[in-house]
Amino acid sequence: MTDPALALTDVTFAWPGQGGFFLSCPDFRMAMGENVLLLGASGSGKSTLLSLVCGIATASGGSVRLGNTDLGSLRAGARDGFRAEQIGVIFQQFNLLPYARALDNILLPLRFAPARRARAGDPEAEAEAARLCSALGLPDGVLATPAGRLSVGQQQRVAVARALIGAPPLIVADEPTSALDAATQDSFLRLLFEQAAQAGSSLLMVSHDERLGQRFDRVIRLEDIVTTERAAA
């Protein structure tokens, strides 16, 4: 039997400090190639769960597995490299380098990920970046433009191209449509799904927006897979 793309088992985690936030996730799995939307209200712990999935935060108990690798078995440096190889991340604020060309932003994850760079067609990864931009509806000329000079919609597509390049097995997206109107959201999601499917990537998106649900293989409410507690003030 093939490993799931992602498996969280008996995971526990607490942010340190007063008013600490505790989260536990007994069992959450995603199949290879599956698209899952995780719905939750603001402050419910969606970004915390994504941090655990990406290995940015480390579970205090249980296991987070991507394919056949347990993130907890990796030292910090190895975990960073593993993340760069295996996960394409689309942040809410896109996190592009504003003074770097869109092309350099898209190629950035490949610097830390030799296997992903090879999948992107090293040494011609620029051609793959151009193909992704065109497939995502970005006009010619965007690649050479500093990211900070692009429109919000264009920056968002550049952020998606950066996540998709080199076909990472998992794409993680944190509220990537929050800055868009409904019509633009729909075309954006269609392109993201098409390109993720072409790359064979699984897609885990978190949002508070129930309207996005119809395009996904599975829609889950955060409270159905995690329990959370806040320390008394």
Ligand SMILES: Nc1ncnc2c1ncn2[C@@H]1O[C@H](COP(=O)(O)OP(=O)(O)OP(=O)(O)O)[C@@H](O)[C@H]1O
């Ligand atoms: N870096 C951090 N350090 C300490 N506590 C944190 C940190 N990040 C989040 N928290 C705590 O975890 C709780 C859940 O936050 P989280 O960002 O995971 O929720 P969310 O569902 O993603 O919210 P939003 O939709 O508003 O982004 C917060 O209320 C906060 O108390």
